[in-house]
Amino acid sequence: MVRLYTEDDISAAIKDVAGGKSIHKAALYWGIPRSTLISRLHGRQSRRESKSAYQKLSPVQEKHLADWILAQEALGVAPTHTQTKELAQRVLTLHGNPMPLGKNWIGSFLRRHLALKTKRQRRIDSQRINGASTEAIKPENRHNMDEHGILEGQGGNGLVVGSSELRSIQQKQPGSRRWTTILECVSALGRAIPPLVIYKGKSVQEQWFPQALDEFKGWKFDASNKGWTNDEIAVKWLEDVFIPETAPNDPKDARLLILDGHGSHTTDDFMSLCYQNNIYLLFLPPHSSHVLQPLDVGVFAPMKAYYRKEIGFLTLLTDSAPIGKRNFLICYARARKKALSAQNIKGGWRGSGLWPVCVAKPLTSPLLLENSNRKQPQETTQVSAS
Numbered sequence: 001m002v003r004l005y006t007e008d009d010i011s012a013a014i015k016d017v018a019g020g021k022s023i024h025k026a027a028l029y030w031g032i033p034r035s036t037l038i039s040r041l042h043g044r045q046s047r048r049e050s051k052s053a054y055q056k057l058s059p060v061q062e063k064h065l066a067d068w069i070l071a072q073e074a075l076g077v078a079p080t081h082t083q084t085k086e087l088a089q090r091v092l093t094l095h096g097n098p099m100p101l102g103k104n105w106i107g108s109f110l111r112r113h114l115a116l117k118t119k120r121q122r123r124i125d126s127q128r129i130n131g132a133s134t135e136a137i138k139p140e141n142r143h144n145m146d147e148h149g150i151l152e153g154q155g156g157n158g159l160v161v162g163s164s165e166l167r168s169i170q171q172k173q174p175g176s177r178r179w180t181t182i183l184e185c186v187s188a189l190g191r192a193i194p195p196l197v198i199y200k201g202k203s204v205q206e207q208w209f210p211q212a213l214d215e216f217k218g219w220k221f222d223a224s225n226k227g228w229t230n231d232e233i234a235v236k237w238l239e240d241v242f243i244p245e246t247a248p249n250d251p252k253d254a255r256l257l258i259l260d261g262h263g264s265h266t267t268d269d270f271m272s273l274c275y276q277n278n279i280y281l282l283f284l285p286p287h288s289s290h291v292l293q294p295l296d297v298g299v300f301a302p303m304k305a306y307y308r309k310e311i312g313f314l315t316l317l318t319d320s321a322p323i324g325k326r327n328f329l330i331c332y333a334r335a336r337k338k339a340l341s342a343q344n345i346k347g348g349w350r351g352s353g354l355w356p357v358c359v360a361k362p363l364t365s366p367l368l369l370e371n372s373n374r375k376q377p378q379e380t381t382q383v384s385a386s
Contacts, residue, residue, distance in 0.1 A: 005032050011314045013037055056101055056195055065091070066113040077261075079271055081106050086268045087275050090341045094276070128206040137256045137280070139188040139355055142246050144258045144348075145237075146295040147183045147198075147229055150307060152328040157361050177229065183237055184295055185246075188355035190342030194218035196237045199325065200227030208325035215333050218245075234264035238273050253280045258354065260289060291352065291362040298348020303339035310334050 009030045014025040014037070036071075057065070067089060072078050079087065085106050092099070110116050137244070183196040199208065201223040209216075220241055222233050229237075246255060257274070259265055261283040274281055289296045310331035317328040353361030 005030060006340070008088050009162055010037070010040055014040060017041065034035070039129055048341075056097065056099065056105070057088055061091055062109065062112065065275070066116055068280075070115060071280055075280060077266070077283050083271055084109070084267055086305070087272050093248045123225050127370055137254050137259060138248075139256045140191075141245055141246070141253055142188040142253065142258070142355060143185055143193075144294045144354070145183060145185040145242070145243070146260065146289070146293055146300075148295075148300050148304075149179055149181050149227075149241050150304070150326065150332065152178045152180055178325075180325075181228050183241075184299070185242060186295060186299065186339070186340070186345045186348070187246070188294075188346075189348050190345040192340040192345060193241060193332045194220065195336070196220040196222065196233070196241055197329075198227060198229060198233060199223045200225070208329075209322060212328055216329065229262070231264045231267050231269070234262075235273065238270060243273070243279075243373070253278075256282060257293065258282045258284065258293075259285055260293070261286065288362075292354070293366040294348035294352050296348070297351040298344045298346075299339055303335055306335035306338045 010032060013026040013032050014028070017023055017037070021029075023037055024034060026032075027037045041321060065084070068076055068082060085101055088105070088109070089101055092101070096324040121318060178200055180200070181198040183198070184192065185195075186192045197219065199221070202225070204221045204223050220237070222236065224233060242257070248255065252309065255278065257279055259281070265281065266282070271281070273279075284292050291297065314327055330383055349355040350358075351365070354361060
């Protein structure tokens with residue numbers, strides 16, 4: 001038999017009885033079986049409440065997970081079924097319940113949250129995210145993370161003064177050519193958090209660092225075979241740098257992390273940490289960082305220019321002695337101090353249109369217009385004989 005009444009109808013009937021209406025009249029008016037209304041008046045749980053006792057996650061935990069998934073879907077990177085189940089499993093483990101979820105859990109979870117079930121057919125209306133909208137995230141809690149690479153001994157190809165008899169001059173270059181990756185992160189209010197420096201190697205060596213370390217307070221260092229980030233390093237950065245350094249003043253406030261779509265940012269470990277710490281991820285579209293990434297728009301270009309100058313000064317002062325990792329750190333720290341000014345950071349956010357939010361900014365970027373003009377066929381003028 002199909003039920004034609006809802007939980008709201010039962011609640012209304014119970015309210016009517018409490019207000020003096022008879023059980024018979026209340027049941028008849030709201031279309032509820034008299035026996036059902038009597039049972040509920042005597043404290044029997046609803047079908048949903050009775051089933052919740054058998055759910056591994058509490059209703060509150062499930063709602064938080066569902067809201068996070070909806071917000072991530074609106075940002076363009078909803079977790080897969082496998083990742084959703086993994087997130088739920090980790091929540092259970094954190095709360096002292098190591099029992100594994102059943103193979104049918106994801107299907108039951110989706111049936112309990114119809115908004116998640118319908119999102120596979122069409123985009124979810126932002127009004128249905130129930131308070132999980134990223135529009136409410138404060139500017140101080142909006143962050144952009146990106147990595148950039150630097151050759152330890154890379155100088156510039158700028159103009160120099162020399163003999164008028166030579167068309168060009170072979171300028172001395174520092175000896176080291178090792179690749180080093182740096183992860184930087186900035187907020188919409190112009191604050192930069194300490195970087196993570198990734199060296200090429202099996203492990204970080206003590207002899208790579210200058211004796212005076214005050215200038216590198218809070219910095220983190222790691223190593224990988226190629227000098228690039230990987231899944232493990234990305235999680236370390238999130239756990240050891242981003243989460244503690246960007247903790248909101250109000251623990252209930254959400255954080256937004258804007259970054260590229262690198263595979264290390266979509267792993268189960270990375271997304272699970274974000275979910276547990278109320279962090280929403282926004283992945284930028286491919287090939288758009290030059291106009292949409294605040295660090296690319298306002299910081300990295302001047303930073304590399306300052307770094308080349310510092311390397312050049314050091315080359316002149318030391319008669320082109322090899323730069324090495326110690327001097328690399330010194331030069332990068334000086335360049336970073338100049339480039340990561342609040343003015344440059346805010347300019348990057350403003351220029352990308354990400355804060356204050358302005359869709360027209362990236363669409364009218366000179367870089368975007370320049371690339372667009374290059375793709376357009378050039379007009380030719382034919383001259384005919386008179």
